[in-house]
Amino acid sequence: MALFDSEFLKRLEYLSLVSRRVFRGQLLAQRRTKQLGGGIEFADHREYAPGDDLRYLDWNIYARFGDVLLKRFQEEEDLHVYFLLDASRSMGHGSAEKFDFARQVTAALAYIALADMDRVSITSYADDVQDAMPLTRGKDRILAILSFLESLGTSGKATRLNEVAQHLVQRTQRTGLVVILSDFYDQEGFQEGVDFLRYRRFEPHLIQVHTTEEANPTWLGDIELEEVETGERRKLTITERKLRQYKQLYQEFLQSLDVYCRTYSISCTRTTTDIPFDELVLRMMRASAVTS
């Protein structure tokens, strides 16, 4: 069964309709960028500096208070949506591959963005950028995106989000929304990469994908664990107590992800692979409607 079949396309279309009817004005391109410029919607004032266009001076303020302030307007422009898709080997692990799930979610979100006349770029990464699809626009580009996603595979010997973030920042000319789909099993920590994006005025959105087996393993006894990315092995004796400790540690990891996102007002979605991708997207839409 192909990853993106006609049934998948139907569900994409359904999601697109739902997003327009229910969340009009609250999604992607219909949201305003935070870019200030020559728009018509007032944003705020700033001190006048020599060389500024005198047309934007607020004469009323000057008349009342004698302060020379310049009116700033929010510039209306298309939203750039960058998808960073984790294609490390850890994403390909498990009976229900996280990578397939992540590609489906990526496709769904990309379709919605394209339908709203946003620009979409997809980058798959592991220890470095594996493959990238440049910015594209228009609903008719969905097939190209699907084709691109379908051609991707897991590879690499590590996960380094920091390097990929730097690469993205260097490569792109405009900031925008960065949707990161990953399990965030970054050997060196994912926070540095996300922070880098934040510092560069990108708006990150994290989608953490994991399997139930990863959260609740059932192995007991003597076992040799092999990490699929690095190939490192550990001979361990897993007891019931250790299992309980592992589950607690994993929950702490997920909670640390939430705490991190809340701290920096980053939207975050955690999901397992055992729910349909469209349900996840709808859940994200509802969450967005509540928070925005």
Add this chain to the structure above:
Amino acid sequence: MNLLDFANPVGWWWGLLAVPIVVLYVLKLRVRRQPVPTLLFWDRLFDEKRPRSWWQKLRQLFSLLLQLAFLALLVTALVDPLWSWQRQRQRRIVLVMDNSASMRALEADGQSRLEMAKAAASALVRSLRGRDRMAIVTAGGPPRVIIGMTDHQRTLLSAIERLPTTDGPTNIATCVELANRLLAEHDAETDRGAREEETDFMRETVVLSDGCFDGLPELAAREHVKLYGIGTPLDNVGITRYQVRRSLLDAVGYQVLLDVTNFSEEPLSCRVELNLEGELIDVIPLELEPGATETRILDHTTPKGGRLVATLDTEDPLEADNSAVAVLPARRRFPVVLVTEGNLFLKSVLEAIPLVDLRMTAELPDAAPGGGILVLDRKVPAQLPAGRILVIDPQEDCDAWKLGEPISQPIVASVDTESPLTQHVRLDNVLFPGARELTFDSDVEPLIQDPLDQPLLARVSRPGGDVIVLTCSLEKGDLPLRIAFPVLAKNAVEWFQGNSGELRPAISTGQIATLEVPATWPDPMVAGENSANDGAPFDDTDVTVEETEEKDDGVVAVAEDAKDVAIVEQSTDGAVQNLVLWSPLRRTTPITATNQQVTVGPLLETGLWTVRPAEREGVTQETTSSQQATNLSAANSPTSTSIRNGTDAESADADADRLLDVSIACNLANESESDLRPRGELESTDALPLLSVGGHSLWLYLTCLAAGLITAEWWLYQRRIVG
């Protein structure tokens, strides 16, 4: 130490279990591999335990070594190694178990001394090694070898468990002699074909007793004899002597001899109740000083017979001596036929004698009444009829004597004071007017004679029954007015009946008794009808001696342990009767009587032992099997319950049946057994020569330890503390 031999060398094969243990260990080292998306969390989890990593590396090897060590322990326990000193010093033990009456005493914890001794003996048996052997001898009553030299522990334990309680006396000294003989015989058997080093046994006689017997210090000093005490000194009061007999002076009187002893350090008040067949006869209050014996001789009168039971009303540790039983012979009424034309003196005298059923007639009968006496006044037939006859003033000749001339001076010159017929008779200045010379044809015993040695009162012996003849006219003299006359009449009647002072002695447990049995056992139905009228016992002296045929068809079902009840001595010649001996606990033993005598014993149960004919028991055996739990009085009537219906009929038959039996009372009556205080210092059973603590061999504890450690290792493995 040199390891010479193993009790169970086959056990080494269990060592092969090490192979699968090692194989499983190797298989365990080949752990399965599990790919995971990241080791981040696992590393963080196990990095916390990094300081113990050296243990993690060694723990699997340690686990293997632990398992192999446990296996080695188990295999060692299985082969049961015998060190040189053990092999050369194998034990040969004769265990003397005291199951006498005093061992039935209950200790403070409610456990009897015999049960405590059994527990100690079982511990000793369980401590035996493979080459040790033991025999068990009981010391209650005659020494008995319960089980010979064997090393089969299960058999020994079973024998100890089934060891019977007895009321017999302690017989430790004889048992020790028997034990020595057993050890000597075993040595002789072993010497034949045995290697030299195998004959160096450790011989010992272990006695488990409460020490309630005399000669304890001498016994304890003997070589190879080890005495161990059971129980604690206990206070007790008991009946130490109890007998009953018919009075010598009174036909219906009886005397009871009773001894009650207080075997304690405190004075005691108690009562003794006497019951004759359930009917209360007397209550005797007693005040007993410490160690004192109260002796009472009690006189009572009754023609009835039966079981006379004395019961102490105290509660003490030993019940066997709190009651005693004796057989009181019954006195039955007997017929006396007076043939006279009318003699008031004679009639009055005979009527005044107890138990006499007097019938007067003027016609001479053909024979004396059965079981009774014929009294002839003046009239004498030419041919005296058979039976016991008293003739007063004979006026005619007969086949026993010829009448002569009247005696001119019928003065009493001499009286045979030795004869029971003339005892207590004073005939000073008494004339026997009308006396005539008598010439006897057969043996005669003159009892009263005149100065010319002419018999005035004589006893004539003859095959058909003795005759007493008094030549004196009662109407002419003053003899009827003298006290001597009723005394003479009473002496004659009681001599004819022959049961004056009858004694059926009660024996003590452990003694042997010889019983007289009737040659012919009458039908119980008839006997029941007779006895229901007068309560008289069956009198074997009335029975005509007949030729008794040996009966082989009297099939009797006997309990398996019947041979434990009594040892019966039997002779092989003479007239033989097949009989059954019933114990107080309703156990039966077939016995054989020869020449109307049977010797039974030693009797080891207190109570009433009865002898019955085998053919009767064979008929009623089906019914008795369902009645074994009943008490003695009910159990004595198995025949009647199978024949008749109705309570009255059963009761009558029960009496009849009991009366038909020949019984003997058996009581403890043993001061040595009733005194529950040991006669010397005894070692506690805690010092029994067990091979290990708790009464088991060391290998058993090793096995338990190994099993416990294996369980711990399994738990540690499940907890992943060891690999």
